[in-house]
Amino acid sequence: MLALLAPLLVSASPGSHVNDALILGDTLPPRLQDFGLLVDGRTPTPGVRAYHLNTPLFSDYSEKFRFLYVPQGQKAVLKGDGLIDLPVGSVLIKSFGYPADLRAPDRDVRILETRLLIRRAAGWVALPYVWNAQGTEALLKRAGQRMSVSWTHFDGQTRTISYAVPNANQCKGCHVLGDAITPIGPKARNLNDGVQLQAMKQAGLLTGSLHGLVRLPHWDRPETGSLNARARAYLDVNCGHCHNPKGPADTSGLWLNWDQPADTNLGLYKRPTAAGRGSVGLDFAIKPGDPGQSYLVARMQSLEPGIAMPELGRATVHTEGVDLIRHWVREMP
């Protein structure tokens, strides 16, 4: 009798299929597994699709695993080269983890946390879940958490940082436009690699025209774009979600979004506003030709709270990213 029931129990257990009712409800589920979106931190359940970005946000050298769920029978809609419009009931899923050694990024990956952005009828909801050490269960941590993380870096040295899982407010700190929570990553231009969006259309997940779509370069692959284009892609993805005319950093007047014209508001000869010691004693965000006199570069290189940019999610310096921006500033006329 028990043996007969066993297969039924397995198929009915949480985790094997997506729980649309939970996604659409108004609760804050304490267990990630109850959504049925992931088998483990990096393995989606059927119907949940992995995606990648041309230029990702730097997150302290963590490996990130991104997934998208669109409810059956519905479609995301392409709206120009900005954010794709996801229907109610959709979920964006991002897991963060570290391989033991960055030189072997697929081996021995320990997943630390999974963040969900859920599109409910009333708007987007951001929920951070933290995995236990065994990677068997992830629990809601709305107040965030710090944890010590170590890995072997590209240079063979061990790195240890205090990794911060953001609290629910900090999620909104970046994911906000005007007053509402919004996704940041899945912009059509950043998903557009010539294959991915086409495949999503073919799978019936996406509708709209791909004609003439902008393709954001890979920040670290020179064959995908000019120095200027790659630097602007990097700034758009790493800074532009706050530093845009409607974002959390709008009051600074420093706008680093992809479509910002190259003028004072992009930082060219822009003096600090309400920056305090964030100016690090320099007169301009960007002094063309002189990265050493540009506080935008200096703030990317700093680890001090009150100076370091971005303010959240960065406990290490992204050396390679800073090099790109320094090169870009140096080459400016």
Place this chain on the structure above:
Amino acid sequence: MQVAAIALMAAAPALADTIRVAAGPDAQERLQAALIEAKPGDVVDMGAGRFDLTDGLSLDVNGVTVRGAGPDKTILSFKGQQAAGEGLLVTSDDVVLRDFAVEDARGDGIKSKGADQIVYKNIRVEWTGGPKETNGAYGLYPVESRNVLIDGAVVKGASDAGIYVGQSRNIIVRNSTAMFNVAGIEIENSYDADVHSNLATRNTGGILIFDLPNLPQQGGHNIRVFSNRVIANDTPNFAPKGNIVASVPTGTGVMVMANRNVHVVDNDLADNGTTNVMIVAYQSAFTDKAYNPLARDVVVRDNRHGRAGFAPAFPGGAELAAAMGGLFPAVFWDGVGGDSANVHFGDPVMAISLNLPAQGAAVTAAKPGPYTAPASPAPAALPTILMPAATEAAAQ
């Protein structure tokens, strides 16, 4: 009858809760959790004692009161802060912050952004090591908000401004003390503000009314600075270079830059080594075509002046003072804009104009002379700033 009663109950808002948070271990997680889980109408009641915080705190729920046991009893210490640009960040409306202290934030003390009807009452923000360039920029930092009420605050040690209100409208800053900051109180790119009954002392500059280019809100105007004591602002400027306040001469009382319709009235101004009142245009080059760099429609009258101008701390200041018999005047204007700027001085002290020919001109181009107001009438008195009744009541 029973049906009516049920309907009434359903319509009533959920009962407001008081969420108590005690000082002690795990303060970060416990206090942050309370700030996240609070519902509109709730009070987050922080006990007496020290909260050692490891990250920034934030509140994003409307209608919450965050209360301590007193600005010397409930202390949020950010000495061990590892991230975030401020100690406490508020991004929701109708929030009341009262009766607690924020110490040693790595960035700003308390920032509220897009937070309308915000009350800061009996709040102390302090960098406990005294004035240092490595201190955070702003003590209290409401920005992009409507209806800002700051009452009874004490701010010490900010490396930019102790109390800074930016890109906001309908503002009252009163009964507050700003000491040992670069700028004591600064109103920047804002409209409709009353700054009154405050004490600004031992700062680099006491009270600044500024406007800067290339920002979402600019064109600052309708500002009253009255019944304040602006005394002995003598702390050498310790702002990080590049910031606009790094250009404020040590020993400045009240400084008005690039604003319209500013009234400096009935203040006690004394012992400010550069000058008691300085009215100037924005100095630097700018590209923003919508920006007006001039101070205009300014009236300075009925203030009581003590000693001033005995140590003018700007390039060429000592020479100017020497040419004028040893003391720099207690009231001066850079003269940019001429008569059309409509600047009126009515205090019984010597006032001069530097008669600078244009915005951005060097002090070496000054042709200082006694100032007489233009024939045009002084700007009419401005109405008193009022807060919504509930906002005012929350500050009592």
